[in-house]
Amino acid sequence: MGNGDIRLRNFAKLVDEDEAGNLSLSFPELVEKLILFENLVIESRRLKEIPILLNTIGFESTMSLLQSGVIQIHNDKVAIGSKNKDLMHLIGFSDLKAFGTDPSHLFRTNIEEIREDCDISDRKFRQLEEQLNSIVTSYPEESLNDLKNDFRSDVTPNSNCLREAICIKIKNELDIEIDAQQIEVNTHLTNDDLFKHESNLKELLGIDKATEYHILDSALLSIGGLNEKILQMDIYNSISGFKPHEISIFKAKLRFVEQIVDTGERKEQLHRVVNVAGLPIIDDDTAKNEINFEQLLDIREEDEIVNFRNWLNKTANISNEELEERLNNFKVKFSKFINTGWGKSTNFLISNGLGAIEPISGAVFSLADTFLLEKFLKQPGAVTFLSTSYPTIFQEK
Numbered sequence: 001m002g003n004g005d006i007r008l009r010n011f012a013k014l015v016d017e018d019e020a021g022n023l024s025l026s027f028p029e030l031v032e033k034l035i036l037f038e039n040l041v042i043e044s045r046r047l048k049e050i051p052i053l054l055n056t057i058g059f060e061s062t063m064s065l066l067q068s069g070v071i072q073i074h075n076d077k078v079a080i081g082s083k084n085k086d087l088m089h090l091i092g093f094s095d096l097k098a099f100g101t102d103p104s105h106l107f108r109t110n111i112e113e114i115r116e117d118c119d120i121s122d123r124k125f126r127q128l129e130e131q132l133n134s135i136v137t138s139y140p141e142e143s144l145n146d147l148k149n150d151f152r153s154d155v156t157p158n159s160n161c162l163r164e165a166i167c168i169k170i171k172n173e174l175d176i177e178i179d180a181q182q183i184e185v186n187t188h189l190t191n192d193d194l195f196k197h198e199s200n201l202k203e204l205l206g207i208d209k210a211t212e213y214h215i216l217d218s219a220l221l222s223i224g225g226l227n228e229k230i231l232q233m234d235i236y237n238s239i240s241g242f243k244p245h246e247i248s249i250f251k252a253k254l255r256f257v258e259q260i261v262d263t264g265e266r267k268e269q270l271h272r273v274v275n276v277a278g279l280p281i282i283d284d285d286t287a288k289n290e291i292n293f294e295q296l297l298d299i300r301e302e303d304e305i306v307n308f309r310n311w312l313n314k315t316a317n318i319s320n321e322e323l324e325e326r327l328n329n330f331k332v333k334f335s336k337f338i339n340t341g342w343g344k345s346t347n348f349l350i351s352n353g354l355g356a357i358e359p360i361s362g363a364v365f366s367l368a369d370t371f372l373l374e375k376f377l378k379q380p381g382a383v384t385f386l387s388t389s390y391p392t393i394f395q396e397k
Contacts, residue, residue, distance in 0.1 A: 008038040008309060009238035011074070011229075015045045015052070025052040027287030029267075031393070034070065034296055036266055036309060041236045044075040047110040047132065051117035059120055059128075061293040066131045068297045074232070075110065076103045076138035078147050080224025094187075094195045094217045096224070098148040103138030143231060150227045155195065155220060157186040165219035166201070173215060176205065187216065195220065269312050276323050277386050280394065292395040299389040308385035 010033055015025050023045065033040050042049060053062045065071060078100045111129055118125055154161045163180040170176050186198040201212045229240040274281060282291070299305055315323065 005038075006233070006237055006239055007313070009041070009236065010037040010039070011041045011043060011232045011236050011238040011240040013043040013045070015049050017045070023048050023052065025049055025056075026284070027056065027291070028282045028284055031282050031287050031291055031296065032267055032270060034300060035305065035390075036270060036312075038300075038306075038309075039070060039072075039238065041072045041074050041137075041232075041238055043232070044073050044136075047073070047075060047107075047114050047136070048117075049073075050128070050132070051114050054118055054120060054128075056288050057291075057293060059124055063127070063131065064294050064297060066128075066135060068300075070297065070300065071135065072236070073132070073136045074138070074236070075107060075136045077101050078139055078144050078231070079228060080147065080151050080221060094197065094220055096151075096195055096220060098144050098151070100139070100144045106138075107133070107136055139231070139235065143235070147224070147227055147231055150230070151224050152189060154223050154227065155187045157188065158184065161223060162187065162219060165222050166199075166215060168222070169215045169219045170201075170205065173211070173218075174205065174207070178204070185216070187220065265316065266312065269315050272320065273312065273315060273323065273386070274390070276320060279386065279390060286394070290394050292393055295395070296393040299385075299392065302385075302389060304382075304385040304389055308382045311382035 012029070012033060014030055015023050017023050050062070053065070057065075078098060080096055080098055111132070115125065118128070120128070156162075160180070162185055163183045166183055166185060167178060167180050170178060182204060184200040187195050188198075190196045197213060197216045199212060199216060201207060201215060202209065207215075232238070233240050271281060280286065
């Protein structure tokens with residue numbers, strides 16, 4: 001599926017659930033990921049993304065997105081879970097098992113669940129179901145055993161991974177920071193899925209047995225969740241959206257991970273470059289109402305977006321001042337913005353300084369400007385993407 005560079009393939013969850021159980025999809029994040037990555041695997045919430053897409057951007061745009069070959073939908077779950085906590089903590093054990101689903105049954109159940117939420121005809125829903133059936137994926141059969149084996153290898157006595165997870169839980173629960181090397185922990189398998197806890201946390205922190213158990217059990221579960229993300233990366237050859245505390249645990253396993261998997265940094269670089277260039281940031285309202293998804297999918301086929309991604313990876317060490325100076329040294333004229341809803345409302349170009357706004361009419365790059373600016377930015381195609389491709393995804397509705 002796509003380019004072999006793992007940094008250009010992303011595995012991400014786009015739907016959040018609030019305390020009342022209401023689901024929302026981050027459209028700005030979806031648009032940004034379509035720009036930043038060659039392929040996107042969506043970690044689904046029971047296919048609930050689909051009604052949200054249909055009700056927000058419509059049937060045609062949703063189908064274009066699903067048929068583009070860019071997206072897969074992962075609708076499966078394997079996890080390390082804990083049972084009998086009330087009983088287990090009394091004897092200092094954790095009953096940790098690997099759980100999975102039946103992907104085929106899950107798909108049929110989810111299709112039936114979302115039908116009532118999709119306000120489209122039966123004919124269109126059959127088209128939608130057929131397309132979903134072709135792009136919805138699940139874990140290989142051996143994934144459950146892989147997850148279990150990886151978990152067991154991470155909870156050996158005094159493993160760096162387990163110590164780091166415990167440190168994070170101590171910070172979250174007790175607001176105490178300690179050196180991981182101070183921790184002595186022995187969590188060993190006594191039965192099939194039964195783990196015995198032994199540690200120096202009570203003496204080290206002055207806590208009771210129940211608190212010690214909670215910290216150790218929670219740390220074990222966090223390692224199980226992290227290992228599922230690693231499993232996802234392995235299966236889909238993609239980077240996953242790691243949280244900051246997960247990265248520190250993962251670094252105990254793989255020291256190079258911070259530079260590879262920090263998708264948040266790529267997103268921040270995109271925001272920074274777009275902001276310095278004077279282009280609109282994609283907020284929720286813009287993503288839902290002003291993005292032309294068909295055009296966005298079209299520009300993903302161009303060489304310029306590939307060159308832009310490569311250049312973006314190199315901008316982390318460029319300060320805002322230097323980046324702005326590079327752009328200010330040339331008259332960058334965003335010609336196609338004048339034809340967009342956003343552009344019609346602002347009628348701007350960057351000329352003699354990013355803050356200078358003046359009306360334009362059919363302004364275009366000169367050949368010399370394009371050549372010099374792209375040479376100066378050290379990435380052919382990056383400026384072309386910013387100046388002519390990125391603006392075209394905005395539309396009036």
